[in-house]
Amino acid sequence: MRKCQLWAGLCRPAFGVVLLILLSGCLEQSQTTVDDQGARISSFDWGLPEHIPLPREPEDNPMTEEKFQLGRHLFYDTRLSSxxxxxxxxxxxxxxxFSDGLAQASGATGERHPRNSQALVNVAWNNTLTWANPSLGTIEKQIMIPLFGDDPIEHGLNEGNHEQVLRSLQAEPEYASLFAAAFPDQADPLFDDLAWDNVVKALASFVRGLSSFDSDFDRGAMSAAALRGERLFNSERLECFHCHAGYNFTDATTDRLTTYNTLLFHNTGLYNIDGLGAYPEPNTGRHEVTGRADHMGQFRAPSLRNVALTAPYNHDGSVDTLEDVIRNYAAGGRLRVSPPNAGDGRMNPLKDGFIASFPITEDEIQDVVAFLESLTDQAFVTNPRFANPWTDNSNKDLIP
Ligand code: HEC
Ligand code: HEC
Structure with a gap:
């Protein structure tokens, strides 16, 4: 089997180019996943309710508890930045x-990310990654972006500093045993040329293990208002369930029972600059990646699990509350009267067919919100398994 040698080309001058080529190599390889629900390729304990199908695992990075635990340490480690x-x-x-409460966050150098930090909830079940990138099929590939991307700069790693960052990880005594346990077949998993590949695989394993299926909704413990909201959510009047479909409340779900993956993206009429359907740069959705005019403004329907905890909303964090999200849908899009990016999203010519205005009362809006709140999983957001493992405060996330 061909190894995914992410760092083989690092010393060459064209850092970005080399990275891209190697990345596509990774994608090719990790597309082979195990589809047989019965045959687990790893003994990882997913801890899922019976009716939730197991997520896919890339063949070259099967889940292990050891990689999950290493990834957890790396996830909370600020040494992993420039x-x-x-x-x-x-x-x-x-x-x-695992969102951040901001419309848009800033990376290591203060550069602002144009998009809203996504919640990391059941990411393992998403058939594409990020708000609107049809070519990002694995978490491994996605994680390269915050680590090494330069537009915008997030962790700020690059050709000039990656060796120094690796040295600071090598100097941490805990990592020697964590890496050895996570990659038992490698003689020196934190030192040889697979070190960065290992970092990425461990981080992906941690993210893949962040599952949330223990909300009031899952436990059948919904209030009367939430039950009324659920009926509205699943009604032909509101149409929510078409795109926020199934057990993860998104039509971008894949699992080991999925035989055919359709990658779906939708324009919900948030913008309509100049009346031509345009969304503000660089947040043009699937169009940003494909360049196709008919993909303008199309985004992946996010999972709505824990959505009550992840304000502000939408791909650019431009909607403050769940009530306002629902009001935009009820209007059939968003009217922006004042600049920047003024325009009548209700008239966006590229809007998805399911986005059409509907009548709704204030009480009904509150019922839909109660339903969305019933998708909050308190055990998920307080689970010590997902929390910062560092007892020594010096290197953990110091940013509140
Ligand atoms: C500066 C803020 C920032 C940092 C630091 C950051 N992220 Fe993110 N993350 C985001 C934003 C913004 C998005 C949405 C990106 C997009 O749509 O282009 C995102 C998206 C993701 C996704 C996709 C989720 C999905 O459902 O598709 C994953 C996975 C992820 N981040 C994991 C990580 C990991 C692992 C790290 C550390 C290596 C990390 N992120 C560091 C802001 C950040
Ligand atoms: C045509 C498909 C479609 C329909 C119908 C739809 N949604 Fe969405 N939903 C999306 C997409 C796509 C996004 C992301 C759009 C963006 O940010 O540009 C989204 C975003 C959201 C968000 C914000 C989530 C976040 O993390 O920021 C909420 C809440 C939401 N939808 C709830 C609903 C409700 C409630 C309904 C029914 C009234 C509904 N949706 C109908 C596709 C749809």
């Missing part, structure tokens, strides 16, 4: 279902 200021948990806080 200047020691940023960890994954800077933008992904457990108490907010």
């Amino acid at each position: 200047n020691g200021t940023i960890s994954c948990s800077s933008c992904h806080h457990q108490d907010k279902a």
